[in-house]
Amino acid sequence: MSRTVLVINSGSSSIKYQLIDPDSGESLSSGVVERIGEESGRITHKYAGEKHTLEAPVPDHEVGLRQVIAACGKFGPDLAAAGVVAVGHRVVQGGSRFDKAIVLDEASTREIAELIPLAPLHNPANVTGIRTALEVFPDIPHVAIFDTAFFSDMPAYASTYALDKDVAERYKIRRYGFHGTSHAFVSREVARHLGRDDLKQIVLHLGNGASASAIDSGHPIDTSMGMTPLEGLMMGTRTGDIDPAIAFHLARVGHMRVGEIDSLFNERSGLKGVCGHNDMREVRELAAAGQADARLALDIYGHRIRKYIGSYAAALNGLDVITFTAGVGENDSDLRREVLEGLSFLGIELDRESNAQRTDGIRAISTPASKVTVLVVPTNEELSIARQAAELIES
Ligand code: ADP
Numbered sequence: 001m002s003r004t005v006l007v008i009n010s011g012s013s014s015i016k017y018q019l020i021d022p023d024s025g026e027s028l029s030s031g032v033v034e035r036i037g038e039e040s041g042r043i044t045h046k047y048a049g050e051k052h053t054l055e056a057p058v059p060d061h062e063v064g065l066r067q068v069i070a071a072c073g074k075f076g077p078d079l080a081a082a083g084v085v086a087v088g089h090r091v092v093q094g095g096s097r098f099d100k101a102i103v104l105d106e107a108s109t110r111e112i113a114e115l116i117p118l119a120p121l122h123n124p125a126n127v128t129g130i131r132t133a134l135e136v137f138p139d140i141p142h143v144a145i146f147d148t149a150f151f152s153d154m155p156a157y158a159s160t161y162a163l164d165k166d167v168a169e170r171y172k173i174r175r176y177g178f179h180g181t182s183h184a185f186v187s188r189e190v191a192r193h194l195g196r197d198d199l200k201q202i203v204l205h206l207g208n209g210a211s212a213s214a215i216d217s218g219h220p221i222d223t224s225m226g227m228t229p230l231e232g233l234m235m236g237t238r239t240g241d242i243d244p245a246i247a248f249h250l251a252r253v254g255h256m257r258v259g260e261i262d263s264l265f266n267e268r269s270g271l272k273g274v275c276g277h278n279d280m281r282e283v284r285e286l287a288a289a290g291q292a293d294a295r296l297a298l299d300i301y302g303h304r305i306r307k308y309i310g311s312y313a314a315a316l317n318g319l320d321v322i323t324f325t326a327g328v329g330e331n332d333s334d335l336r337r338e339v340l341e342g343l344s345f346l347g348i349e350l351d352r353e354s355n356a357q358r359t360d361g362i363r364a365i366s367t368p369a370s371k372v373t374v375l376v377v378p379t380n381e382e383l384s385i386a387r388q389a390a391e392l393i394e395s
Contacts, residue, residue: 003083004028005386006137008065009090010129012121013037015064018382019072019082022390025383028077033064045071061125061132069136087133087142088389090181090381091126092229093119094146095172101149101388104130104142112144118172119228121266143389150184151177151213151220158222158315175231177223179205183213185384186325186377191218193362194373200316202309205379206335207326208236208278212305214312222315224308230265233308234301236278239269241304271297280328280335302338309339313346319372322348324365325379331358336365340374347371 002021009016018030031045041058044051045068052075058064072079089104095115102108113127134142151159159175161168168174182205191197201215210233213223224232224240234240242265250256256264272278275286275293286294313319324336333355340350349370354363366374 003085005086005088005389006084007088007382007385008129008133010125012125017068020383020386022386033058033067036061036064043067043071045075047076061128065132065136084140086389086393087137087140088385089130089144090385091144092122092147094148098146099149099152101143101145101392103392104144141393143392145181145385145388147178147180148176150180151223154220173227175226178225178229179211181381181384182379186323186379187215189377190321190323190375199320200318202312202322204305204324204329205326206329210235212308214316216316234304235270237267237270237272239265280332305339306342309343321373321375323375323377325377330376330378
């Protein structure tokens with residue numbers, strides 16, 4: 001009999017969900033509840049090739065989850081018949097405490113809640129989602145999958161900030177890394193595709209948030225996000241790497257409060273800060289129409305990626321494969337070309353034709369003669385969560 005996992009990703013005002021068969025990888029149904037806590041809410045539910053949209057107020061996450069169940073009852077699939085064996089929750093910050101997926105109960109949920117000071121923008125919503133789901137689905141095991149877990153065994157020289165040791169320990173300041181589910185999934189797909197597990201890999205996860213990782217024989221040795229998802233590459237609305245003294249300057253000279261600087265760096269910077277738009281497709285269109293700020297935003301974005309590739313090739317002392325994934329990485333062939341054409345010193349040869357093609361699945365975009373293989377690999381964080389949840393409840 002087939003079995004499924006309900007994967008839940010709770011944000012502060014949204015719940016994304018997907019019902020997945022962890023064995024076949026098939027996604028049976030998916031959807032999103034949006035605008036939770038606002039005057040008008042919306043649920044978009046997809047099943048059997050059809051999309052249903054309902055507009056109704058969603059005062060809180062519990063109402064949101066109950067609407068998901070109602071949508072499944074009304075439009076399918078029948079949850080009782082779908083054989084749901086586990087609920088898999090995405091949790092952004094696992095701290096030093098959680099280095100792998102865990103089965104959730106009241107005590108472990110409390111421990112995740114205790115990590116809120118480390119991830120005030122993400123963990124509160126994750127915890128609300130877990131608590132609500134534990135009540136709404138009391139008879140099914142719940143599993144937490146942490147974005148940080150894959151990077152928990154990074155070498156100390158990569159995870160430690162050059163900061164006063166006592167202060168760092170007291171406030172749990174270290175580089176945790178994020179998007180770990182995606183970096184783990186994609187790097188394993190690469191190893192499987194190329195039939196080698198001794199690869200020196202760079203994975204570029206370029207979505208709204210963006211991060212790079214350096215992986216040696218399956219083990220991450222560095223990643224671009226740090227204590228929070230703010231560090232590293234330029235992103236849709238986040239600065240990425242920035243001189244920390246800019247925060248002091250804004251406080252001293254601009255009289256900005258901590259919260260304002262936090263929201264400036266996280267929500268009004270990156271592509272949006274430089275050219276007013278955070279959706280890469282819009283930025284590209286504007287740049288093509290000759291808008292200088294959009295062109296500059298793209299140039300910064302590509303320059304950062306090239307710098308990370310160069311530094312990770314050095315950190316790895318060699319490089320076998322670079323992989324592009326997530327919304328921008330999988331779809332923006334111009335960006336991939338702009339990045340790769342500036343890296344000929346690494347012996348990278350882009351196959352322009354394959355790069356421009358749009359196909360599903362894994363594909364190479366480098367020529368056979370290229371010294372470094374370059375791949376496009378679709379990420380699937382939900383499937384990875386579903387598989388980890390199913391594996392854990394079996395063990
Ligand atoms: P999230 O981090 O929200 O999961 P995604 O991985 O879905 O993000 O990536 C979203 C980004 O992908 C957006 O900036 C979007 O503009 C970009 N994107 C999607 N399709 C394309 C495309 N065809 N060309 C360029 N960018 C694209």
